[in-house]
Amino acid sequence: MTPDEKDEFKRRQNARNWVVGGTLLFFAVLFYAITVARIGG
């Protein structure tokens, strides 16, 4: 892999990690909210 390709590899990996992390966080909050809504209902 050339240095440019290595940089691109890192950039894509980082971007994916952020998206996966954000998605997991979103679902953690969503399930908390669903639990509150269902208990309240």
Added chain:
Amino acid sequence: MTASTTTLMPTEWRDFFALTKPRVMTLVVFTAICGLLAAPGSIHPVLGFTAVLAIAMGAGGSAVLNQWWEADLDAGMKRTKDRPLPGGRMRRDDARDFGMFLSGTSLVLMGVAIGWLAAALLLAAIIYYAVIYTMWLKPRTPQNIVIGGGAGAFPPLIGWVAVTGELTAMPILLFAIIFMWTPPHFWALALFVKTDYANVGIPMMPVVRGERHTRHQILAYTVLLAPIAIAPWLIGGTSWVYGSVAVVLSLMFFALAWPVGLRTRAETDPMKQEILLFKFSIAYLFVLFAALVADRVLFAHGVIGGGYFA
């Protein structure tokens, strides 16, 4: 960049997102929200959001599975050759796993948060699109889109059931509207992209039965769609607000389908009427469902009565 390094590169997250067909998703989300809002009763906003999210994830998952299965066909069509799989930006197995994961997660989310009837309907929608339509009907029969249209008809039905927890005539009518709307909508598109389908051997109506037959079918389905679109008013499920919009839209659809249905075109014809019909068909569905929601909201606030002309 060489081919070998391309395969080593992690796929961009945007390509995973593109695989879910976000543009198709807007119509799915819109009709699901309409089903949710038009249903009698109420749902907690968080649960309503979750239901729509689960429907969108299910639709996205089945779209991913569709592209996983059709990657070779997509490579042969101008309209689809730049998608992530034929474009070589993603491994095929990754697409399959992503589609399965998205579909599975959507079902669990719907079942746990909303109810298992809605989850069962979502499962039916996913199987309908990814298996019955994509794997079975599409490569075999020119009637593929007629039966396959059922897949796109599920979202308002599921949205409705998420609120009420039961299947009644109204959500089935909403299903039937999209079911009958799909053939004229899709065949109008197929008329001006038929070379693409012919190149990859998909038996779309214009390719197999010819343009003339397809045009007649477009007109026939437009006529059949009208009474179904007006039916929610006729059975007393909505008031004149929805009824009048449905009548006007049906007349407009018919007025645009008439010239498309009966004309024969020259080889160099720019297909303006077909493109116009295709674009109108999208607007038709948006406006019809928006009218349904407006009608039910006005009724809920006591602005209009429940009768035919009240």
